[in-house]
Amino acid sequence: MPHTAPVAQPTASSAAEANEAIRALVDARAGEDWSSVESAAYEVLLIEWAAATRGLGSDIIEAA
Incomplete structure:
Protein backbone atom coordinates (compact mmCIF):
# COMPACT_ATOMS: atom_id res chain seq x y z
CA MET A 1 0.00 0.00 0.00
CA PRO A 2 1.53 3.36 -0.98
CA HIS A 3 2.37 5.75 1.80
CA THR A 4 0.83 9.21 1.49
CA ALA A 5 1.63 12.18 3.63
CA PRO A 6 -1.17 13.28 5.94
CA VAL A 7 -3.08 16.35 4.85
CA ALA A 8 -2.59 19.26 7.21
CA GLN A 9 -5.92 20.27 8.62
CA PRO A 10 -6.59 23.99 9.06
CA THR A 11 -7.22 25.10 12.60
CA ALA A 12 -9.71 27.46 14.14
CA SER A 13 -6.89 29.97 14.44
CA SER A 14 -6.28 29.86 10.67
CA ALA A 15 -9.96 30.61 10.11
CA ALA A 16 -9.75 33.50 12.56
CA TRP A 34 -10.69 47.86 -5.61
CA SER A 35 -7.75 47.18 -7.88
CA SER A 36 -7.50 43.81 -9.60
CA VAL A 37 -4.74 42.88 -7.14
CA GLU A 38 -6.93 43.71 -4.14
CA SER A 39 -9.84 41.78 -5.64
CA ALA A 40 -7.61 38.76 -6.19
CA ALA A 41 -6.26 39.00 -2.63
CA TYR A 42 -9.84 39.10 -1.33
CA GLU A 43 -10.75 35.99 -3.32
CA VAL A 44 -7.72 34.10 -1.99
CA LEU A 45 -8.55 35.09 1.58
CA LEU A 46 -12.13 33.89 1.11
CA ILE A 47 -10.88 30.55 -0.20
CA GLU A 48 -8.50 30.22 2.75
CA TRP A 49 -11.29 31.08 5.17
CA ALA A 50 -13.65 28.58 3.55
CA ALA A 51 -11.02 25.85 3.68
CA ALA A 52 -10.30 26.59 7.33
CA THR A 53 -13.95 26.64 8.38
CA ARG A 54 -14.75 23.43 6.52
CA GLY A 55 -11.66 21.60 7.72
CA LEU A 56 -10.34 20.98 4.21
CA GLY A 57 -6.70 20.51 3.39
CA SER A 58 -4.59 22.68 1.13
CA ASP A 59 -6.00 21.09 -2.04
CA ILE A 60 -8.69 23.76 -2.26
CA ILE A 61 -6.05 26.49 -2.28
CA GLU A 62 -4.11 24.78 -5.05
CA ALA A 63 -7.28 24.39 -7.11
CA ALA A 64 -7.93 28.12 -6.96
Whole structure:
Protein backbone atom coordinates (compact mmCIF):
# COMPACT_ATOMS: atom_id res chain seq x y z
CA MET A 1 0.00 0.00 0.00
CA PRO A 2 1.53 3.36 -0.98
CA HIS A 3 2.37 5.75 1.80
CA THR A 4 0.83 9.21 1.49
CA ALA A 5 1.63 12.18 3.63
CA PRO A 6 -1.17 13.28 5.94
CA VAL A 7 -3.08 16.35 4.85
CA ALA A 8 -2.59 19.26 7.21
CA GLN A 9 -5.92 20.27 8.62
CA PRO A 10 -6.59 23.99 9.06
CA THR A 11 -7.22 25.10 12.60
CA ALA A 12 -9.71 27.46 14.14
CA SER A 13 -6.89 29.97 14.44
CA SER A 14 -6.28 29.86 10.67
CA ALA A 15 -9.96 30.61 10.11
CA ALA A 16 -9.75 33.50 12.56
CA GLU A 17 -6.58 34.79 10.90
CA ALA A 18 -8.18 34.68 7.45
CA ASN A 19 -11.28 36.40 8.83
CA GLU A 20 -9.19 39.18 10.36
CA ALA A 21 -7.27 39.64 7.11
CA ILE A 22 -10.56 39.88 5.19
CA ARG A 23 -11.90 42.45 7.63
CA ALA A 24 -8.71 44.52 7.44
CA LEU A 25 -8.77 44.52 3.64
CA VAL A 26 -12.45 45.44 3.48
CA ASP A 27 -12.09 48.16 6.14
CA ALA A 28 -9.05 49.65 4.39
CA ARG A 29 -10.88 49.90 1.06
CA ALA A 30 -14.36 50.82 2.34
CA GLY A 31 -16.12 53.08 -0.13
CA GLU A 32 -13.33 52.87 -2.70
CA ASP A 33 -12.89 50.93 -5.92
CA TRP A 34 -10.69 47.86 -5.61
CA SER A 35 -7.75 47.18 -7.88
CA SER A 36 -7.50 43.81 -9.60
CA VAL A 37 -4.74 42.88 -7.14
CA GLU A 38 -6.93 43.71 -4.14
CA SER A 39 -9.84 41.78 -5.64
CA ALA A 40 -7.61 38.76 -6.19
CA ALA A 41 -6.26 39.00 -2.63
CA TYR A 42 -9.84 39.10 -1.33
CA GLU A 43 -10.75 35.99 -3.32
CA VAL A 44 -7.72 34.10 -1.99
CA LEU A 45 -8.55 35.09 1.58
CA LEU A 46 -12.13 33.89 1.11
CA ILE A 47 -10.88 30.55 -0.20
CA GLU A 48 -8.50 30.22 2.75
CA TRP A 49 -11.29 31.08 5.17
CA ALA A 50 -13.65 28.58 3.55
CA ALA A 51 -11.02 25.85 3.68
CA ALA A 52 -10.30 26.59 7.33
CA THR A 53 -13.95 26.64 8.38
CA ARG A 54 -14.75 23.43 6.52
CA GLY A 55 -11.66 21.60 7.72
CA LEU A 56 -10.34 20.98 4.21
CA GLY A 57 -6.70 20.51 3.39
CA SER A 58 -4.59 22.68 1.13
CA ASP A 59 -6.00 21.09 -2.04
CA ILE A 60 -8.69 23.76 -2.26
CA ILE A 61 -6.05 26.49 -2.28
CA GLU A 62 -4.11 24.78 -5.05
CA ALA A 63 -7.28 24.39 -7.11
CA ALA A 64 -7.93 28.12 -6.96
